[in-house]
Amino acid sequence: MATNRDPYTCPNICPKEGRHDTERNEQEITTVRQHENIHAAPYVPGMIKPPEPKIYPPGAPPKYLPQPTDSTSGDILGMGPIGPWAAGHIDWTPQAGTTGVRPVVDKYSITRYSTGEWRKNNEYILTPRATDKAKALETQTKKDIENAFTNLDKKLKDSNVKLDKRTKDLAHWKKQTEKALQDITDEINTLDEDRARLKGACRILMMPEAISRECLELRTGRYEPDLVRDDAEQELIKEVAIVGEIRRVFMNTLAKVEVQMVKNKAAKSSIEFDWSDKMISLKVDRKNVSLSPESNLILYHPGVTRWPENATTLEYWQHYCAEVVRNCEEVRQESEQLRGDLMTVITKGSQDMKLQADRTNCALAETVEATEAMCENLEENLKENLKKIADIENLIDYLKESLRKVDEKNKCVMTRLHARNYERTSVENCRDEAQYALIAEAKFIKETTESLHGKMRDAEAIRSELMKYRGALEKDIACKRKSLNIDKDRCARVRAHMPSPEEFAGG
Structure with missing residues (x-):
């Protein structure tokens, strides 16, 4: 085997020409590689050194956080037969994993990040990024809540002061109306006694007059909208007028007495209504003064933070209170003056009284017939x-059930989206067709829910209108039945005692 073969060339690939150039630079290349990689030499027994403890500077952070000795470009590792890297020296950059710089896999492991990058990632994970925001929000929220409750207490105190002043004003005017009511009541009683003395001279005429007035009084008990001036009302008023004509001489005086009595009753009724309203308002405001946020009688009442449609100004209320008392006093003084002018009169013929009674009975019969027909239509x-x-209520129940089913579908799609958004990792968290389909489903469910809620509101509004119409029908039916009871039963029984012409002639 040749011993002078170049260890850095392949005999099967590299040409033999130029081999002398390689031999000429062999010593220079070996020297450079010895400086670059101390593990380039073959393994020699006894060359492994014992472990050297790593020394960290004083005050260094924990080992899992970035150290001052960490390299910014990655660990510099050399290549050797027993080195940790099969591919030799690699500089790590943020582009780690890109084609061309990805580490080579050996039979033991694959490494992707350096120790410095691992420590930086640990520092990033352990850094609390939302804690400062949470602390600032908590501090500001507590401060705002404290200011809000302080202002609420001031508003409550101011409302209590104004309510207390209002109750004092109401109590003052209530006393004034009570005094005026007592005076007008005494005056009505006195005038009625004087009128009884005047009517004592014509006992026979007392009966038709009493019947006519009693029918009028009964008909004042009708409810609205039946409280109308119909033909029967007109005939009853004419009947009263004819009774006055029969009395001849004392007609003017008695008419004035009757008109004054009506005025007195109207003034009394007005002052009673005003006194009743003030009693109710005083009771309400005293109750409001006693209420507090700790009371057991407070409830939610949506929609009450507004001015009522029939609300008046404070100036008009003060003017009205004074005007009612003044009008009542003026009526009482007129009644006192009239009570000194009473005188007796004589009787008029009974024929006119009989004719007028027949006309009144016919008018009452026509009114009763029309009212009965109207009552039947109202009941239908x-x-x-x-x-x-x-x-409509069945439709509302069906809409509620549909909303419940849509809500179940909404929870299902939201659960799917939540799982896909937060449980898929890395590149798997992509905008695939399933994600678009789930988002489209969620949008359609939201639109469907809004549409169903709109239909629910429409159904509720229609039901509210139907309930109002039902109340109006029931009120009108009760009104018609009350009118029938007055005109058909009570007035008929009263008018059955109307005296005949023979009784008038016989005295």
């Missing part, structure tokens, strides 16, 4: 409305 409409409400 109520039945149809109740049926339609039941259908």
Whole structure:
């Protein structure tokens, strides 16, 4: 075997020409390689040195974090028969793994990153990137909450002061209305006694007058919208007027008494309504003053943070309170003046009274017939409305069940997307067709949910309208039945005692 063969050339490939050039540079190449790689020489027994402990400078970080002695371009390792690298020296860069610089696999392992890169990755993982933001958010949130509760306490205190002042104002005006109500009540009672003395001279005429007025009083008990001035009402008023005509001499005086009595009752009714409203408002505001955030009676009432449609200004309220008391006092003074003008009168003929009574009875009969027909139509409409409400409620239940099913599908697609977004790693987390399909499914589910919610709102609105219409129908039916009870039963029984012309003639 030839001993002068060049160890760096292949005899089967390299040409023999130029071999003397290789022999001429052999010593120079060997010297350079000895400086570059100390492991280039063949293995010699006894050359392995004992392990040398690594010395870290004082105050160095833990071993798993970057060290001052780490190389920025990777570990410089040489190639040898027992070295760790089959491919020799490799400089590691951020492009590690790119074709051309990827490490070679031997039969033991494959390495991709250097020790320095491993330590830098450990430092990156251990660095808390959101902790400072969380601390700042926590501090600012606590400060904002503290300021918010301070302002809430100030607003609550201011509201309590204003409510307390309001209750004092209401209590003052309530006393004024109570005094005026007592005065007008006493005046009504006194005027009624004087009127009874005047009517004592015509006992027979007391009966038709009492019947006519009682019918009018009964009809004032009708509910809206039946509280109308219909033909029966007109005839009853004419009947009262004819009774006054029969009395001849004291007609004007008695008419004034009756008008004054109506005014007194109207003033009393007005002052009673005002007193009742003030009692309710005072009760409400006293209850509100007693309430606090710790009370057991507080609840959520959505939609109340607004001005009511019938809300008035404070100036108008003060003017109204004073005006009601003043009007009541003026009516009371007029009644006092009228009570000194009462005088007796004589009787008028019974024929006019009988004719007017017949006309009144005919008008009442026509009113009763029309009211009965209207009541029947209202009851039919109520039945149809109740049926339609039941259908709409079934539709709402079906929409709720559909929303529940859509929600289950929404949870399914969200679970799939969450798993694919956060459990797939590295390059596997790609925008494949399945991802596009899941996103499209989620979008369609959202649109479907919004559409179903819109239909739910429409159904709820329609049901609300039907419920309002049902309430209106029931209220109107009750109103019509009340009117029938007054006109058909009570007024008829009262008018059955109307005196005949013979009774008038007989005195």
